[in-house]
Amino acid sequence: GAVVSQHPSWVICKSGTSVKIECRSLDFQATTMFWYRQFPKQSLMLMATSNEGSKATYEQGVEKDKFLINHASLTLSTLTVTSAHPEDSSFYICSARTAGGEEDTEAFFGQGTRLTVV
């Protein structure tokens, strides 16, 4: 199956700083990437959908100026948490959807990033 690599797997940062999380599709081209936030023992909340070369579409209630998403190429999307605060601490997961073919109907997930803001 296709592989999605998410980096870093965990990060601790100071309040007020920014953190960048990378999501790479290693062996396929991802036209669409999804970013999720997951609180402990809860579901995956869709934050935004990004398509290569265009602006991300944010879900209602998600601050686009705080969670900057860039999808500059077909294999890389980044999520930057700007001016992080303790309430931003969470588990962030990316998912990539292939450009077409038999696997077009499947989304592949990264390993997730645990962000702790102190």
Place this chain on the structure above:
Amino acid sequence: AQTVTQSQPEMSVQEAETVTLSCTYDTSESDYYLFWYKQPPSRQMILVIRQEAYKQQNATENRFSVNFQKAAKSFSLKISDSQLGDAAMYFCGYFGNEKLTFGTGTRLTIIP
């Protein structure tokens, strides 16, 4: 807006027995995809099974099968011959209108 509902927060099953996890969804679209993903303690999301809405035949993958009722907007997952390794959170997912959204999940415990 599409919504996915999993009404069973927790389920348990005896090893080697069969268990069914329920999922319902709400959509106005006719073409979409449905998924069941498994999330073990590692938190890596693993695809269990998928179903295209235009296909009437229920999808099966070894011990995993679904009961897809399009008119009722129901998509349940049946796990046969449950194994200890099946213990995980199970999320029902809906892909349509370029979005992939999930239900609240069901925690499955396997009793040895």
